[in-house]
Amino acid sequence: MSKADYLNVLSMPTSIIAITTLFTSAYLLYQWLLPKPIPGIPYNEEAARSIFGDITSLRNYLKGSKVITDWMLSHNKRHDSPIVQVFANLFGTPWVIISDSFEAQDIVMRRTKEFDKPDDLSDMFYSIAPDHHTVQPTNDQWRAQRKLIQDLISSAFLNSVAAQQLHTNFSDLITLWSEKMRLSEGRAFNVKADVYNTALEAIWACLFGLEGQQTVTREQIEMLSQLKNVTLPSSKNKEAVFDGATVPPAFDAIFELAESLENVVKSPLPRMTGLYMRYIDSGTRRKIKLKDDVIHEQITKAEKRMEISESKDKIHAAVDHMLRREKMVAEKQNRNPDYHSKYMSAELFGLLIAGHDTTSTTLLWALKFLAHHDSIQTRLRTNLQTSFSQARSESRLPSAHEIATSNIPYMDACIEEILRHSKTGLLISRTATTDAMILGHIVPKGTRVYMMLNGPGVLEPAYKIPDTLRSPSFHATNGGKTSDWDARDVKVFNPERWLVGSGNGKVFNAQAGPQMAFGGGKRGCFGKRLAYLELKTVIALIVWSFVLEKVPEQYAGWEAMDQLTHQPVDCYVKLRKV
Template sequence: MIDLSSIRAIISPAHGILYAVIAVIGYVLYRAALPHPIHGIPHNKESARRVLGDLPELMRWKNKLGNAFGYFTDLTQKTASPVVQVFLRPFGRPWVIVVDPRESHDIMTRRYAEFDRSAFFGDTMKAMGPQFHAHFPTGREWTVHRRLIGDTMSAGFLHSVAGPQMWKVAQSMVQLWKQKTRLAGDHPFNAADDIKRAALDIIWSATFGSETGTVRAQQSLLSTAKQLELSTETDAAVEFPEAADPQACMSIVTIMNSIRIPVNSPFPQIHHWFALKFYPYLVVAGRHRDQMIGSALKAAEQKLSTQKIEDVVESTAGLTSVVDLVIAKEMKMAQKEGRAPSIDSRVTRDELFGFMLGGYETTSTNVCWGLKFLTKHQDIQQKLRAALRSGFPRAFRADENPTVQELLSTNIPYLDAVIAEVMRCSIGALAAIRVATVDTQILGHAIPKGTDVFLMNNGPGKLMKPIEVPESLRSDSSREAKDRTGAWDPSDIGVFKPERWLVNDEAGNYTFDPLAGPAHPFGAGPRGCFGRKWALLEIRIIFVLAFWNFELLPTPESLSSWRVGEQNQAEQMYLRLRYSKNT
């Protein structure tokens, strides 16, 4: 008979040691996963005692308002501190949140030896384009990659190539909305997809020199419809039939939209890389994207191989697309460096796709928020329309749209003020993210090397009453630049008010002052948004043609939510239009 007691005597000590080891390892891992606050920086004390840190609070904000990042600025207000820290990554460093506009601007524009572009951006996008310049730390490699695409923001290319393409697509969107207004009557309709299609058409035609025609296809379809069956309730939204988008466009959009995978994943780069490699719909879309870019590169090489490549690219004559411009640039760089040009390289492909991604998502988001602001503020919309009619007298008298040349050459301060205020109040870009490259300080708080610093656009000093900061805590460079940018009036800082950007000149005329107060929708400094000029031009053209042709009437409350959706997009983007004749 087996003696169980002797077996227990042998096994029990071994088990006890094993359990003890497991317990110790578990406790060590638990302690390692707990937040490790940076000494002296205010934070949510309850969050510091749990492995998930601030994540539960962040998710509560997201579920309630859609904008999770609102939690950051709320924490600064609760602690009355312009610098706080949050804990969102078990085993990871805290994130430092800064809401003081002056110090944020100083960090981006004058302290770039201490702060560089954070890897946070790369974590969400690197799997789609690992050689895109925005991922790289500031240095030679970043400079070389950015130089390849740099001429896309030149005045010559914007005015001779991109501007006319933007105007042409915006015209198509106006024609589409005329058809929708004819069919919808006084009913509202969802315009989000129209704006996204227009943004895609613009960036596509600029990149490849060919049109997708997605907006025009929708317009052609609706032009054949005599009428739609409408609800008797004029507040009920109209749903329109839609034409199928080209497969090539859908493939590009599918890859672009896959950015939601890393944004919502605890392991962003790995998860996104796996999805792009193994999710069937992304594999197919990626193959179409690669074939399309490859064909465009080959066609551009054949086109430019028969032409003389000038030593310096100042003029864009003969170049009709970004692909042309990039290949011409590569040929010139190769000529100067005494090497064969690398036409179809990973770098070239990633720069082109990164250019398209940046020009599609963020611009359409800001246009949507702008239309919502001006729908809500009818008085501002009327002032803008009056400013446009005054600014384009020839087009007004002829009852036709301003030409692209008029749009590019006419100074209209109130239009500039409206766009600046949209960008200030829009939540399209919530923060510029930097990483400390050395042990340093922000407003008297020690910031360890390697810490991600979020310079917020939606907090005190920009959209809320500022938090006072003693001058003695500021950096030397911040104190020296104290009066270079104005400050907003705290009494109306949260109000949509374009007039805050206007000042009277000596002749008594209003002029637009871009330094009237703090706003960083495109970041600032060497690592500011590469596509700033492109985005502002596109928004300008779309706004002019939209408000020239239509009155944006108030929409019902049920279709006018300000809740934020994915990628900071407006969850509801409904318009109720009335065609506006300018005579």
């Protein structure tokens, strides 16, 4: 066809109509794909002019940082507003970001009919444990699954079963670090792997039991105790490096599954990413199958224990409680118990991964904070020595029972302040189940709402928000029991802020100020009491046994990364025997 013929074809009415339709459709599609801002809520205007919204900005930010929550909070600061919106949900509704602790408390504790799952935690568990109760909205299935694990927060289980298992495994950590302290000769060493291994061993022991079994920590103790010395750098400012023990395949799978959640956290399409990981990525599929097989094996062992003894007093671990609960429910419903249901397996895995990750992350930050604030560490140790005077006089560690039943206000204050500063919980999120009013703005149904735990109201001075913008539920409770932190020292690491009274009569006040590391309301972290017992046990044993000295500057960094929790990239300790 000649050029003239080609131009003649293009000039034909049908061709003109087709081309016009094509360009018009492309333009309308482009307009349809552009972000749709929620009226009145501040946003980045340049992002609203791109079909990729704020995703380009996020991608550029993550090239130099692994902390997505800092990027989210930066929008509140940029617009100087406690409520903003960002377009990071590709072709979807905007995210609404709230940086106000009172509004966060109001939403998760009192406005549960307006805000529910799914949330970011749902997206993460959807990729590796889609049947976990976290993925469910608040419905009958969610309630049934929560009942399955309700015995695990009872004082009877925590004090008689969990406390001893935690104490045994964290005592192993003390023994391991004693060997490393001896061999390092005053040098710092990296403890991140030690903490991860022992925390997983501890929660595994609570769930399944570990009596008489070899662990990674015990294997390392045996290996190091036989050594008189190791190769050390000539400078005391260089780290001592130790060979690690072999990590069991099941533990390795759990560690890697937890690490894989970073892909979901940073994805503009988290559910699609989760589907890819679970059904297509061969590595993730192998790890999921391995953890499923191991959990199935542990449930089978618990079944056999239950057949041997029907006595409810014979509780070996958490899984025993859960099987008995399933049996009781099945009898009431006139059906056979299903001990190997997908829900049983998912709940056990959820306890395993969340219990391990939360404790290990918070402990790593605790080691950093206590080494950096030696006067606080010294005061905590003095309080422990006073409270456990018999253990001190007998030159032994405080027992599991002594720690679990103790009331040490300064210890509670230190744990709470560590949680506040560590930002272990990245944020809290919910989805609006109806059009809802937040701080004077109508947030449409289906919008994901993020409540930040790392900025104003928690670690920075709170925004001044008129009460007229608050919800009726806020006013009905006079804003709740929690007060604002003093803006003059809100950034300071100071456990004293959690204590009220004077002299020796000071008591711990959990409502002293905002801190929501475990969420809140009926959808808050179910394992909160177990997590506190873990932290109380391991911190007491470490501070009792060692002085945490400042490490050389190159090992004292505060760089972090966001996965299931907000983790330090590295953690080193330099120990001296108390």
